[in-house]
Amino acid sequence: MAAAVVEANGLKKQEKGAGGIDGPTNPMVTPLLTDLYQFTMAYAYWKAGKHSERAVIINLSPSRACVFLEVVAFNGAEIHVSSERFDLYFRRNPFGGEYTVFAGLEECIRLIANFKFTEDEIAFIQASLPSSCEIGFYNYLRGLDCSDVEIHAISEGFVVFPKIPLMRVEGPVAVVQLLETPLVNLINYASLVATNAARHRFVAGKSKLLLEFGLRRAQGPDGGIGASKYCYMGGFDATSNVAAGKLFGIPLRGTHSHAFVSSFMSPDEITEKSLKSADGPNVCEDFVGLVQAWLSKLKVMRSSIPNFCAVALALNDLGYKALGIRLDSGDLAYQSCEARKFFQAIEKEFGVPDFGRTSITASNDLNEETLDALNKQGHEVDAFGIGTHLVTCYAQPALGVVFKLVEINNQPRIKLSEDVSKVSIPCKKRCYRLYGKEGYPLVDIMTGESEPSPKVGERILCRHPFNESKRAYVVPQRVEELMKCYWPGRSGKDREELPPINLIRERCIKQLEQMRPDHMRRLNPTPYKVSVSAKLYDFIHFLWLNEAPVGELQ
Ligand SMILES: Nc1ncnc2c1ncn2[C@@H]1O[C@H](COP(=O)(O)OP(=O)(O)OP(=O)(O)O)[C@@H](O)[C@H]1O
Ligand SMILES: O=P(O)(O)OC[C@H]1O[C@H](OP(=O)(O)OP(=O)(O)O)[C@H](O)[C@@H]1O
Ligand SMILES: O=C(O)c1cccnc1
Ligand SMILES: [Mg+2]
Numbered sequence: 277m278a279a280a281v282v283e284a285n286g287l288k289k290q291e292k293g294a295g296g297i298d299g300p301t302n303p304m305v306t307p308l309l310t311d312l313y314q315f316t317m318a319y320a321y322w323k324a325g326k327h328s329e330r331a332v333i334i335n336l337s338p339s340r341a342c343v344f345l346e347v348v349a350f351n352g353a354e355i356h357v358s359s360e361r362f363d364l365y366f367r368r369n370p371f372g373g374e375y376t377v378f379a380g381l382e383e384c385i386r387l388i389a390n391f392k393f394t395e396d397e398i399a400f401i402q403a404s405l406p407s408s409c410e411i412g413f414y415n416y417l418r419g420l421d422c423s424d425v426e427i428h429a430i431s432e433g434f435v436v437f438p439k440i441p442l443m444r445v446e447g448p449v450a451v452v453q454l455l456e457t458p459l460v461n462l463i464n465y466a467s468l469v470a471t472n473a474a475r476h477r478f479v480a481g482k483s484k485l486l487l488e489f490g491l492r493r494a495q496g497p498d499g500g501i502g503a504s505k506y507c508y509m510g511g512f513d514a515t516s517n518v519a520a521g522k523l524f525g526i527p528l529r530g531t532h533s534h535a536f537v538s539s540f541m542s543p544d545e546i547t548e549k550s551l552k553s554a555d556g557p558n559v560c561e562d563f564v565g566l567v568q569a570w571l572s573k574l575k576v577m578r579s580s581i582p583n584f585c586a587v588a589l590a591l592n593d594l595g596y597k598a599l600g601i602r603l604d605s606g607d608l609a610y611q612s613c614e615a616r617k618f619f620q621a622i623e624k625e626f627g628v629p630d631f632g633r634t635s636i637t638a639s640n641d642l643n644e645e646t647l648d649a650l651n652k653q654g655h656e657v658d659a660f661g662i663g664t665h666l667v668t669c670y671a672q673p674a675l676g677v678v679f680k681l682v683e684i685n686n687q688p689r690i691k692l693s694e695d696v697s698k699v700s701i702p703c704k705k706r707c708y709r710l711y712g713k714e715g716y717p718l719v720d721i722m723t724g725e726s727e728p729s730p731k732v733g734e735r736i737l738c739r740h741p742f743n744e745s746k747r748a749y750v751v752p753q754r755v756e757e758l759m760k761c762y763w764p765g766r767s768g769k770d771r772e773e774l775p776p777i778n779l780i781r782e783r784c785i786k787q788l789e790q791m792r793p794d795h796m797r798r799l800n801p802t803p804y805k806v807s808v809s810a811k812l813y814d815f816i817h818f819l820w821l822n823e824a825p826v827g828e829l830q
Contacts, residue, residue: 294389297390297774301523308400318450362456364444364678371472374796374803375435385763387455388425391421422447425763425765426763430442430759441759465502476666478796479798484659490667490668525776554595556595600658612655703725705723708758709756711752722741729755738750
């Protein structure tokens with residue numbers, strides 16, 4: 277959005293941030309797009325550093341799930357905090373499915389690359405925090421950027437699963453904490469709606485054209501733009517959203533509305549009656565008359581189909597090809613079959629090549645269920661226009677992405693919970709996808725950072741992270757490391773390129789196609805296995821028991 281706004285206003289184009297990366301698409305994505313408590317904590321971190329000469333351990337949370345920070349030194353207004361590592365992941369696949377499409381990474385990297393407070397923003401933070409907050413904190417914010425932050429992430433468009441880190445964020449605690457909210461925000465809806473699009477594509481089938489029509493129903497302008505971008509990524513073919521077409525190069529498609537048709541009371545309203553033929557200088561002086569002549573031959577069906585066909589046939593006489601019709605009410609299966617029969621009859625009777633294949637688009641409150649019902653009944657729809665259910669993610673409104681501390685100052689941290697699905701997997705980890713003989717991914721496995729990677733042809737034990745009895749040996753035919761360095765900070769590592777949206781879309785389609793079909797089906801899909809190495813399993817449980825010693829009953 278930034279680019280469009282800037283150009284439309286004729287203002288100077290926004291400068292690129294570090295690494296030559298443009299700013300976030302939405303200009304509302306600034307360092308202020310975070311929760312107040314992140315600033316409250318950032319102040320507390322800063323303040324703690326100021327008051328300690330050397331290592332200080334602060335317990336910031338009264339709950340069992342403590343956050344420990346080690347401030348190793350401070351230098352005037354600047355604090356040096358030992359490196360912190362957070363994993364960003366989700367706990368359950370959306371829409372009752374067993375897979376998720378990872379989306380939103382590029383916007384995260386754009387935020388990181390351009391993260392810098394303006395004076396105006398600092399003044400606002402100052403006005404919002406208690407007046408007792410010291411001025412040095414604002415000087416600290418003034419110098420803050422993400423040059424000390426390192427991000428490893430799974431590539432955008434990948435199929436991903438619960439518990440596996442989508443992103444690992446390492447860096448000084450204050451800035452990483454400020455990033456929590458915007459990073460989760462940028463991933464949550466993007467991945468949810470991309471997954472929703474992929475699920476609609478799965479039901480509709482590969483051969484259908486899928487059009488995203490949701491702008492009017494989306495949650496505000498950003499919801500609309502985001503929906504168009506990530507539905508395309510998730511496998512839609514085009515959008516009706518013109519702004520998204522300009523911003524991201526997504527193909528635009530559209531038909532016309534009922535209002536357009538009903539705005540004409542009679543053919544007499546058409547003042548310009550002539551039409552030039554498609555391939556020459558000939559002009560048909562009374563095109564409306566030509567249409568009416570065709571109509572008189574077709575008056576067999578009480579619907580708008582003969583009207584369309586009469587226009588299409590008259591256009592055909594002049595060398596034009598009408599594209600198709602859109603059905604927007606009634607029984608879409610029945611009507612599409614009737615329309616197809618009509619088109620085929622015309623092709624046969626009047627010898628118009630390919631008329632039988634005239635495109636039929638259907639719309640009106642479509643969702644996975646209605647697409648499935650149409651498939652079961654049999655239909656002749658070529659393209660589906662889908663709005664409300666797609667872009668609002670009607671079936672599930674949020675993905676539930678979380679951002680959890682996994683290590684601080686090289687000390688692993690675990691978040692414990694009565695609910696085992698909420699227990700976090702500690703440590704800086706490596707994540708791999710192991711493929712089987714038939715080419716399908718079999719299992720994702722997390723290992724400790726320094727463990728040797730799984731090897732092709734070598735048996736490895738894959739364990740459920742929390743359920744002792746669930747384990748399997750896997751002899752991978754292919755091993756794919758999942759996380760790559762997308763923001764190296766000062767590590768000197770190579771930065772992974774951010775590919776254009778059409779390549780991410782292709783990657784996503786390929787990823788979805790390579791999944792075993794039983795993971796993808798709508799009803800009772802088989803869960804995909806997410807595991808840890810034997811070593812990491814032992815370590816998780818050692819840490820768990822250490823953090824939660826045996827209680828004593830009295
Ligand atoms: N053959 C079909 N099988 C299952 N669902 C269908 C079929 N045809 C249409 N639908 C769905 O049924 C619903 C019909 O909705 P509704 O009754 O509001 O529309 P309508 O009366 O047909 O049209 P309008 O919006 O013009 O009033 C829509 O969600 C549509 O997608
Ligand atoms: O139904 P959706 O999946 O949201 O897709 C987009 C809808 O938007 C348009 O009509 P709109 O709903 O605005 O008017 P209507 O109530 O007359 O269908 C269009 O004709 C579709 O029906
Ligand atoms: O082009 C269309 O047919 C369209 C676009 C948006 C919403 N409804 C229909
Ligand atoms: Mg509607």
